[in-house]
Amino acid sequence: MGVLPLLAAALAAAAAPPDPTPALAAAPPDPTPALAAAPPDPSPGLAAAPPDPFPGLAASAYLVERDRRELWGRRPDAPLPPASLTKVMTALVLLEGGWDARAWVTVSPGAARATGTRIRLRAGERIAAGDALVATLVGSANDACLALAEHAAGSAGAFVERMNRRAAELGLAATRFQNPCGHDGPGHVSSARDLARLARAALARPELRWLFGVERAEVATRGGRRIEVVNGNALLGRLRGARGVKSGFTPGAGKCVIALAERDGTEVLLVLLGAPERWWSAAGLVERAFTEAPGGG
Secondary structure, three states, X not given: OOHHHHHHOHHHHHOOOOOOOOOOOOOOOOOOOOXXXXXXXXXXXXOOOOOOOXXXXXXXXXXXXXXXXXXXXXXXXXXXXXXXXXXXXXXXXHHOOOOOOOOEEEOOHHHHOOOOOOOOOOOOOEEEHHHHHHHHHOOOOHHHHHHHHHHHHOOHHHHHHHHHHHHHHOOOOOOEOOOOOOOOOOOOEEOHHHHHHHHHHHHOOHHHHHHOOOOEEEEEEOOOOEEEEEOOOOOOOOOOOEEEEEEEEEOOOEEEEEEEEEEOOEEEEEEEEOOOOHXXXXXXXXXXXXXHXXXXX
């Protein structure tokens, strides 16, 4: 299915009731053995530095929020490579800048040569902006991402300036982008706390909130070439209430994820950076956050 029917259904889908998907069939061992013995310190003075009661959790940094309140974290303000979590800002800037999903995007030779995850777009091919956005967010395709940035701003560099300007407006103090797609590079960094704030801004747009939860889709070029894209977020369809948001990996960043889950009106948002066992770690933290939530579970 092309993106136009998908986006037409986005507003309705965004308001749909939580997916009753069962929780992960084979729950892993608690990622942090000290979990039960080290409950979070309720001291209000920790608001700027949430407690880290999970010393066994393998992650460079993380942050867990429940209904916008920080529960736990480790190095939440440390500037670290964000990998493809970058694309959340790319999508937000695109949709805030005179977005037209029906506009035709011509793939440049540079975009066609993009490295990493891609859908093998060819130089000179044309693809609807909406389909390119689906490929960028669902398939994490760097060629589609770069083509969109060039189309929107004339060059990748000009688009990155827009990204950094928006980051400043959102108060993302530890964030600086050097490219629109998340490649490792000097100075291309963000933090767990900044990424949580960025995710909240993106989730406020119903079309993005819906797209973050799409597990697979089909996009098409103007020439009729049809390409299936599959979401790399392993929590979707496995962790009860999972709604997105974005996963990523580069050699410099390691395995990363922004995860959102909703159950019975309670939302848990998690950012994990540099987490070798990100899916088990993410599932364990989200489940614990719902257990801690009044009425959650």
